[in-house]
Amino acid sequence: MSFEFTSSEMMSVTAARALTSDMTCFVGIGLPSEAANLARLTHAPDVTLIYESGTLQTKPDVLPLSIGDGELCESALTTVAVPEMFRYWLQGGHISVGFLGTAQIDRYANLNTTLIGDYREPKVRLPGGGGAPEIATNAKEVFITVKHSKRTFVKDVDFVTTVGFGRDGKARDNVPNIGRGPTVVITDLCILKPDPDTKELVVTSLHPNVTREQVIEATGWEIRFADQLETTPEPSAKELDVLRDLKARTDAHHAGQQ
Amino acid sequence: MAEFLSLQEAVSRHINNGDTVCMEGFTHLIPFAAGHEIIRQKKRDLTLIRMTPDLIYDQMIGAGCAKKLIFSWGGNPGVGSLHRLRDAVEKGWPNKLEILEHSHAAMACAYEAGAAGLPLAVLRGYIGSDLPKVNDQIKFIECPFTGERLAAVPSIRPDVAVIHAQRADRKGNVLIEGIVGIQKEVVLAAKRSIVTVEEIVDDLGASVNACVLPSWAITAVAEAPKGASPSYALGYYDRDNAFYKKWDGIARDRDTFQAWLKENVFEKGAA
Numbered sequence: 001m002s003f004e005f006t007s008s009e010m011m012s013v014t015a016a017r018a019l020t021s022d023m024t025c026f027v028g029i030g031l032p033s034e035a036a037n038l039a040r041l042t043h044a045p046d047v048t049l050i051y052e053s054g055t056l057q058t059k060p061d062v063l064p065l066s067i068g069d070g071e072l073c074e075s076a077l078t079t080v081a082v083p084e085m086f087r088y089w090l091q092g093g094h095i096s097v098g099f100l101g102t103a104q105i106d107r108y109a110n111l112n113t114t115l116i117g118d119y120r121e122p123k124v125r126l127p128g129g130g131g132a133p134e135i136a137t138n139a140k141e142v143f144i145t146v147k148h149s150k151r152t153f154v155k156d157v158d159f160v161t162t163v164g165f166g167r168d169g170k171a172r173d174n175v176p177n178i179g180r181g182p183t184v185v186i187t188d189l190c191i192l193k194p195d196p197d198t199k200e201l202v203v204t205s206l207h208p209n210v211t212r213e214q215v216i217e218a219t220g221w222e223i224r225f226a227d228q229l230e231t232t233p234e235p236s237a238k239e240l241d242v243l244r245d246l247k248a249r250t251d252a253h254h255a256g257q258q
Numbered sequence: 259m260a261e262f263l264s265l266q267e268a269v270s271r272h273i274n275n276g277d278t279v280c281m282e283g284f285t286h287l288i289p290f291a292a293g294h295e296i297i298r299q300k301k302r303d304l305t306l307i308r309m310t311p312d313l314i315y316d317q318m319i320g321a322g323c324a325k326k327l328i329f330s331w332g333g334n335p336g337v338g339s340l341h342r343l344r345d346a347v348e349k350g351w352p353n354k355l356e357i358l359e360h361s362h363a364a365m366a367c368a369y370e371a372g373a374a375g376l377p378l379a380v381l382r383g384y385i386g387s388d389l390p391k392v393n394d395q396i397k398f399i400e401c402p403f404t405g406e407r408l409a410a411v412p413s414i415r416p417d418v419a420v421i422h423a424q425r426a427d428r429k430g431n432v433l434i435e436g437i438v439g440i441q442k443e444v445v446l447a448a449k450r451s452i453v454t455v456e457e458i459v460d461d462l463g464a465s466v467n468a469c470v471l472p473s474w475a476i477t478a479v480a481e482a483p484k485g486a487s488p489s490y491a492l493g494y495y496d497r498d499n500a501f502y503k504k505w506d507g508i509a510r511d512r513d514t515f516q517a518w519l520k521e522n523v524f525e526k527g528a529a
Contacts, residue, residue, distance in 0.1 A: 029335060029336055030336065052362060053284050053285055053286070053437045053439070054284070054437055054438065054439070055437065064336070065335060065336035065337070065497070065499045065502065065503075066285045066335030066336050066497065066499075066502070067284075067285060067335060068284050068285025068286050068335075068437045068439075069285070069497055069499075070286070070436070070490055070492055070496055070497060072437075073286070073436045073437050073492060074492075079436065079437055079438070080438075081438050081439065081440065081442065081443070081469075082284055082309070082362070082366045082438075082439050082440045083366040083367060083369065083370040083440060083443060085366075086362060086363040086366045086367070086381075087363075087366070087367065087370075087381075090363070091363070091381065091382055110386075114359075114388075114389075119392050122347065122348060125332075125339070125343075125344045125347050125348055126333075126339075127331050127332050127333030127339070127340075128329065128330060128331050128332050128333075128359050129330060129331065129359070129360070129361040129362070129387070129389060130310075130330060130331035130361070130362050131331075131361070131362040131363065132361070133361040133363070133383065133384060133385075133387045133389065134361055134362075134363035134364075134381070134382070134383050134384075137382070137383075137385045137386070138382065159388050160386060160387055160388040161387060161388070161389065162387060163385060163386025163387055166386050171385070171386040172386070175385060176406055177382060177406065178382070178385060253499075254499040254500065254503070255500060256500075
């Protein structure tokens with residue numbers, strides 16, 4: 001049975017499915033937060049969500065606009081200070097998955113959220129690293145979700161804010177006490193995973209009704225496709241209902257706040 | 259013991275041109291009332307430090323208070339850019355702004371080290387990142403016990419810390435509840451501190467492990483109801499997410515920003 005859904009919904013549902021109830025997830029704001037809460041409200045009710053503002057095991061009813069909305073604190077098991085969050089909980093090794101978004105990503109899954117252009121003369125100044133540089137190395141693995149476009153998927157990022165596998169795919173080799181790095185990238189067109197040897201991102205699954213040409217067109221390097229290319233399962237009616245309810249609740253909540 | 263002052267007097271007496279100032283509050287309890295008072299008193303050449311510059315530093319940078327910014331995430335959360343910060347960095351308006359950027363983990367560690375009286379913070383950080391190439395305050399050291407390569411950053415020890423909290427008692431002891439951020443660390447790391455509070459009460463009503471700053475660890479306390487708006491104070495008022503979205507339009511343009519500043523900051527006196 002088939003349902004009407006948008007490519008954004010396809011992306012959120014697919015990203016949500018990457019999480020399971022036994023994971024402890026350090027959640028970035030925006031798309032990762034939407035996916036993580038969708039997972040919690042559908043197939044992964046016991047997934048532990050942690051936000052860098054210090055909220056441990058939080059269960060927001062609406063999606064937070066910022067990383068520190070009151071909703072996150074009030075629905076959390078407990079709230080710790082920010083140094084404790086980064087030192088004990090993240091660096092201390094308690095996070096299984098870091099879930100990140102980005103402005104630019106390259107073929108080795110390096111992330112740029114710092115700037116477009118040259119550092120001293122930026123064309124576009126972006127917000128910067130925030131929690132991501134250490135989430136990406138101290139979490140056991142990293143999931144990334146971002147919309148697919150040529151502007152976003154570039155051969156080499158202008159600036160490595162947050163390491164994927166470095167400029168040559170080898171940045172994690174022989175570095176002790178860090179995580180595996182990015183294991184999956186979920187976009188509105190497809191799922192990509194790093195090649196086990198070269199660490200270059202490879203398309204492993206196309207979303208329903210998406211062609212190889214669309215992915216090639218939206219990627220700034222010669223993208224490779226896995227030999228066993230799969231088709232991503234469609235969202236279920238329940239997933240779409242829960243996602244749409246969550247977004248409607250969130251929009252109404254933020255619009256009404258004074 | 260903390261001295262009770264009006265916000266106007268606290269800022270006038272404890273913040274000087276050229277000071278290094280940390281106004282903290284991680285999304286929650288951002289000391290906006292104090293920021294507006296600093297703008298009204300036309301403080302200049304400040305080195306502003308804050309993990310997330312947020313709207314408060316966007317306003318202060320646009321008003322010409324800052325010569326340097328040290329930060330780790332400079333966006334309007336969930337909305338987009340801080341346009342006044344970008345205008346200063348990209349176009350030098352209203353003045354050139356030097357920036358030094360870190361990651362959140364490094365800044366949190368640097369505040370903690372400042373509170374602990376140490377010269378540096380050590381963390382497993384910045385691996386594979388380009389940030390150390392553009393920030394000479396990020397170095398790498400070898401662990402003397404294991405040989406592991408670790409990042410080191412200088413501790414943050416500002417001239418002045420400014421925070422907002424829910425309440426103070428009549429002796430000047432302060433209670434912070436909810437997302438406590440790095441407020442305790444920044445006050446203990448600073449030479450002087452100003453704490454604005456929603457209200458002054460007879461009894462803090464603090465539980466035994468609550469985050470309480472004793473009066474003798476604070477320089478000045480000033481009452482400033484709604485002093486964290488449009489951010490929020492847990493138990494008092496919610497984050498004004500609608501205003502955070504509206505700010506994008508106000509700050510995008512120099513004229514609309516200046517009109518907003520005139521009407522909402524300069525023509526409004528201190529609380």
